[in-house]
Amino acid sequence: MTGPSKVAVLGAGHAGPVIARLAVAAGYPVAIATSGDPEDIALITELVIPGARPRWAADAVADADIVVLAIPLHRFGAIDPGLLSGKLVVDAMNYWPASDGVLKAFEDGGSSEIVARRLAGSTVVKALNHIGYHELEDRARLAGAPDRRAAGVAGDDPAAVAAIADLLDRIGYDPVRLDSLRAGRLLQPGGPVFGAVLTLPEFERAVRQEAGSLI
């Protein structure tokens, strides 16, 4: 090991700062970036995400072991897949037409599967998308806390899933591994755990009940 994994969070809207704060609190070196000049988010970072470093997206990604995509899905098309090539990418985005409008490219199938097809050079897992940004921080608990909740991670690459399960555990959730991106559809809007903040047994039960529909 060469020290803890470095995390780059792309997006400084609602979800990005919350994820970045949780990662800082868990001891990760964290960079945060938008599509623009890091100077634009310097004040935000200093006051709202103390401990994180605002950077240009390309620099943040180049140095990162884990890249979290926390941008609106309709902006995903503006991301250069080459930028993320070779990286472990956490897709924290959602396709949520009721809230964000209809995107034709995402009308059919699991949104992370579609993201992964475009990011063919990256290893994509789905996580951090199904708990609301306004709750993600408030519900985080140390391991063993009686009221700790569960968070899912789905992906086709077992090592990547394991790495992000470890990250979820460190930021305050009992990780639940789903062994394919396709199974990550269970974490999407309309799925059994989306928007609900469940304990581990509740989460596993909810996922098990609906898993059959994906096979």
Next chain:
Amino acid sequence: MTYTFGLDTFGDRNGDADGKPASHAQTIRNVAEEGVVAEQAGVDFFGIGEHHTDYFPMPAGDVVLAAIAARTEKIRLGSAVTVLSSDDPVRVFQRYSTLNAISRGRAEVILGRGSSIESFPLFGYDLADYEELFEEKATLFAELLKGTPVTWDGKTRAPLLNQDVVPHTESGPFPAWIGVGGSPRSVIRAARLGFSLMLAIIGGPPARFAAYSQLFERALDKFGRPPLPVGVHSPGHVAATDEQAKAEFWPRWRDIVALIAPERGFAIPTEASFDWETGPHGALYVGSPETVARKIATNLRALGATRFDLKYGLPGLTHDQLMTNVELYGQQVVPRVRELLG
């Protein structure tokens, strides 16, 4: 320190004692009545939030505010919020400067980007554009507020060339706020454009927004602007006792959050989560006047805020329950908060 205390409504469709819904028209008349009683009870501000649904039938709150203006003398009247992204800033300015004329200078606006988004498809806007729509329109609105002829060019409406927009206000710009739900970049925008900051806190510990107040203060300084107020908008319900307030509010809260949760990404509330949110660290102000007053005072201090707007009412609550809420808020909660804040 001068504090301001308001009441906000979304035109939550009233129920009768048996739970049968009142008509949209009756609900709107009831809101006008509640606004008049709010002034009599000593409330400083009455706000109406734009919504376009069967349970919040309130798309033209400015018309209702004008009716209240004609029957009141002191209370300030405004939107809470105007969904500026799907409206024309020129029309919004004209409507509220007209309200300002009718009310002799009591109009305000709180502008929102749109967390409640039913107006986008209704008026033909694409939700994917909501950020650009709000950025451009808020920028134009800031220009319109100056009261001088406006020259503006953008993608979201027709350009303006040295355009005089009427009616002129009599004594400078009316107060204008931007409502922010959780994005720090929205805080920066409010500071950059010179709007006051209204924090909409509807779940979780309010104290976590303290960083946003600091961010706003620092950003105003960075943009060379004078200090501007920070306000808090949160839901709640006041009744004679904690038990009564919770008993009236809880089933309505559960029902409405369950209804909008799929669109807004909210967790469905449980009795346990409701107890937490109505407790000392949560975001809901539900209880007796003393309980609600203490919570308001605590959070205004924690957030460095000087304005509190209680979003009262929920679909299904009766007009009588709302009138009691309005009276208790104005007559007991507000004086008690002022006392607590010394």
